[in-house]
Amino acid sequence: MSAIITNKTFEFLNKLKKNNNREWFNENKNLYTEAQSDVLNFIESLISEIGKYDENLLKMDAKKSMFRIYRDTRFSKDKIPYKTNFGASLGMGKGNQKGGYYFHLEPGKSFIAGGIYMPEPSTLKAVRKEISLYGDDFLTILNDKKFKKLFSGLSEDDKLKKIPQGFEKEDPMGEFLKLKSFIVVYNLKDEEIINKNAAANLSKIFEVMKPLNAFLNRALDS
Numbered sequence: 001m002s003a004i005i006t007n008k009t010f011e012f013l014n015k016l017k018k019n020n021n022r023e024w025f026n027e028n029k030n031l032y033t034e035a036q037s038d039v040l041n042f043i044e045s046l047i048s049e050i051g052k053y054d055e056n057l058l059k060m061d062a063k064k065s066m067f068r069i070y071r072d073t074r075f076s077k078d079k080i081p082y083k084t085n086f087g088a089s090l091g092m093g094k095g096n097q098k099g100g101y102y103f104h105l106e107p108g109k110s111f112i113a114g115g116i117y118m119p120e121p122s123t124l125k126a127v128r129k130e131i132s133l134y135g136d137d138f139l140t141i142l143n144d145k146k147f148k149k150l151f152s153g154l155s156e157d158d159k160l161k162k163i164p165q166g167f168e169k170e171d172p173m174g175e176f177l178k179l180k181s182f183i184v185v186y187n188l189k190d191e192e193i194i195n196k197n198a199a200a201n202l203s204k205i206f207e208v209m210k211p212l213n214a215f216l217n218r219a220l221d222s
Contacts, residue, residue, distance in 0.1 A: 099213030114209030
């Protein structure tokens, strides 16, 4: 039976948001430990579900996939010590050089994502080249009915204003070549996560992301 995320985990994150200081956190460390375990069990269920169609994910360690709740405040003006969310990189994260998945749990702001986020220059160039050369393949993925129904399109955060160097200004895939990340996002309601079938339901959404990951990884494997 798949694990579910309980209301207690949402309650912990809400309390942490109101009491984001070390004294409160240390006094309520047991609440954090319970919530962390809750999310870990859910991630393990999610990996198992996704592994049914993406076997590479079965090699992943759920515990290692989870991000620390402690914020690195060394170079930030914001000195709040803790994140008010739980996140797990299932092969996707800043600097990762392969297409993957991501799970973000935060009351009222939860989401899942897929693709490559802020890759290094060499990876970015390889993906752009693949999109330029095989634009029809790329558009077939983006224009798939299920894909369009779930996602509003690729994220345009940090998008360039001009076609990057090395590509023709009239390239028909020009708007996609301006992207610095190649990700899709699906926003979640809290009740979708608390649902007893959440892991299986989210896995179905991740499955629609898989062709995008496959295309991106094709660019890196060639």
